[in-house]
Amino acid sequence: MKENRLKIKDLVTIGVFAVIYFVVMFSVGMIGLIPIMFLVYPTILGIVSGTIVMLFMAKVQKPWALLIFGILTPFFMMVEGHTYMLVLHAFVVMLIAELIRRIGNYNSFKYNMLSFAIFNTWICGSLMQMLWAREKYIEMTMMMGQEYVDALVKLVTYPHMALVYTGAIVGGVIGAFIGKALLKKHFMKAGIV
Amino acid sequence: MYSVKSNSLNPNPIPKFFVTVLLGFTILHSINHYSEWALIIVISIMYFINGFRKEGIQNIIVFGILFFVPDFTILAKFPLVIKMLLSLLFVVRMFYIPYASGKFLIKTSDVGSIMSSMDFLRIPKAVSIPIAVMFRFFPSFEEERNNIKMAMKIRGIEIKNPLKYLEYIAVPLLIISSNIADDIAKAAETKCIANPIKKTRYITVRVHIIDFIYAFIMTVIVVGGRLCLH
Numbered sequence: 001m002k003e004n005r006l007k008i009k010d011l012v013t014i015g016v017f018a019v020i021y022f023v024v025m026f027s028v029g030m031i032g033l034i035p036i037m038f039l040v041y042p043t044i045l046g047i048v049s050g051t052i053v054m055l056f057m058a059k060v061q062k063p064w065a066l067l068i069f070g071i072l073t074p075f076f077m078m079v080e081g082h083t084y085m086l087v088l089h090a091f092v093v094m095l096i097a098e099l100i101r102r103i104g105n106y107n108s109f110k111y112n113m114l115s116f117a118i119f120n121t122w123i124c125g126s127l128m129q130m131l132w133a134r135e136k137y138i139e140m141t142m143m144m145g146q147e148y149v150d151a152l153v154k155l156v157t158y159p160h161m162a163l164v165y166t167g168a169i170v171g172g173v174i175g176a177f178i179g180k181a182l183l184k185k186h187f188m189k190a191g192i193v
Numbered sequence: 194m195y196s197v198k199s200n201s202l203n204p205n206p207i208p209k210f211f212v213t214v215l216l217g218f219t220i221l222h223s224i225n226h227y228s229e230w231a232l233i234i235v236i237s238i239m240y241f242i243n244g245f246r247k248e249g250i251q252n253i254i255v256f257g258i259l260f261f262v263p264d265f266t267i268l269a270k271f272p273l274v275i276k277m278l279l280s281l282l283f284v285v286r287m288f289y290i291p292y293a294s295g296k297f298l299i300k301t302s303d304v305g306s307i308m309s310s311m312d313f314l315r316i317p318k319a320v321s322i323p324i325a326v327m328f329r330f331f332p333s334f335e336e337e338r339n340n341i342k343m344a345m346k347i348r349g350i351e352i353k354n355p356l357k358y359l360e361y362i363a364v365p366l367l368i369i370s371s372n373i374a375d376d377i378a379k380a381a382e383t384k385c386i387a388n389p390i391k392k393t394r395y396i397t398v399r400v401h402i403i404d405f406i407y408a409f410i411m412t413v414i415v416v417g418g419r420l421c422l423h
Contacts, residue, residue: 006319007387008322008381008382008387009382011323011326012322012326012377014326015322015323015325016330016370016371016373016377018327019326019331019334020334020370022327051367052363055371059371068319068320068323069323072323072327078213079298080292080296081291081292081293083217083218083220084217085221129221130284132221133220133221133287136220137287182363182364186368187367190368192371
C-alpha cells in the first residue's frame, strides 16, 4: 500500500528545491532592472524554472507538496519587503495548481503541465502590487514630466496585466515541455526520478 | 546569518516578523513622511543597541538618498531612456521600509531562534522543516554551483550557446541537489526528527520587555502616520 502522507524525506526535498527555485528566480529577476522587461519576466521565469518544478513534481507525488513548495518563495519575498498581498495571491494560485494536480492523480504529465502553468502565474502578484499601489507611485514620478506619467498610466492597466498572466501561462507550458525533455534525457537515466 | 548572543536588547523573531508584515501595509496605504523617517530611525536605533553600528548608519544614509531623489527637478530634463532606468529607484524607494525591517530580522536573528519561535507559534512541521532545510542548504548550494563552474573551466568548456550553458549547469546541479536532499533526510531520520514528542532546543525564545516596546512603537508610528495623512 502506498503511503500518501508527506514524510520527512518529502519535506526535505521541498526545502532543497525551494532554495534552487529561489536562486533561479533571483538570477532571472536581474533582467527586471530594465523596466519594460518586467512584463516578460513571468514568461522567461516559466521557461527557465520549468525543469526544476517538473523534477520536483516527479519526485514528490503526494498531496499538498506543491502548495508548501510554492508558498515558501513568496513568504521569503515578503520578509525581503514585499506586501502581504503577494502571499495571499500566491496562496490562491497554489491552491488552484494543487487542485489541478489532484485531478491528474499527481502523476499524469498533462495535468502536471497545466498545474505548472498555473503555478507560474504567482510571480504576477509582484506586478499586481504595482497596480494596487499605483497612485503612490504616480505621485512620486510626477516630477519626471507629464509624458512619462502618461506612458506609465497607459502601460500599467488591468488588460495589460491579463496579457502578462497569459504570458506566464504560455511560458509555463513551454517550460514544462523543456522540463519533460530534460527529464527523459538525463534524470531517468541517472535514476533520480 | 550571524550568531547573536541572546540578550535582553534583541527582540525575538516574532515581533520582528510582525513589524515586517505591518510595514508591508505602508506600500499600499501611504503614511506621513515624518513617520517614515521615524520608522527608519527606530530600526537604526535597534541596530545600534545591538552593536551593528555600520548597518544602522547605512540604513539612514540609503533611505536619505532614496527619500530625496524625487526632489531633484534636474532629473526631469533627462531623455526618456534614462528616466526609465531611474524609475527603478522609485520602486526601490517604495519597498525600502519593509525591506529595512526584513534585513533587521535576518541580520540579528540566528536560525536557532527562528526555529524555536516557529515552535512557539505552533507552526506545523510540514512548514517548519522545509524552512529549516532552506537555511541549511543555502551555503552548500553556492558551494556546489562554484564547483561545477570550476570543473567546466578546467575542462575548457566555453559558453557559446546560453541554452546549452543552462543545461550544462542545471542538470548536474539538480542531480547533486536531489542526492543531497536524500542525505539530509537520512541524517534527520537518524537524529529522530519524526519523534512526536516536544523537542528541546539549544536556543529557547524568551519574551523580554523589548519585544513589546519594539512592536508597540512601530504600530503607533504606522497608525499615527496613517491618521495624520487625513
